[in-house]
Amino acid sequence: MKARAVIGHPEIEDTNGKVALVRGPLVYCMEEVDNPDYFRDKENHRIHYKTLESAFESDLLGGVVALTTCASNAKNEYLDLTYVPYHRWANRASGKMQVWARSE
Secondary structure (H helix, E strand, C coil): CCEEEEECCCCCCCCCCEEEEEECCEEEEEECCCCHHHHHCHHHCEEEEEEEEEEEECCCCCCEEEEEEEEECCCCCEEEEEEEEHHHCCCCCCCCEECCEEEC
């Protein structure tokens, strides 16, 4: 199954200019535990969803297909990002979570 980006509707303020990542029927999210640098400065990063990859991670949350991509800021500094299925978030540590992210 291929992962893809869902682009937010331009007339919905909270999703305009943002993307959510999905794979089949599952919606994915970023957790602060995997992406601490992104959450420290998320307003200045843009997701590069065209570099999206998926892989089964046996040691993550008891075994899930995780999505990876990257984000960059205005200084062209890049971060690797990990997304997990939304229904599995908040199972490791307390912290922030995000589904919709600003895109390139």
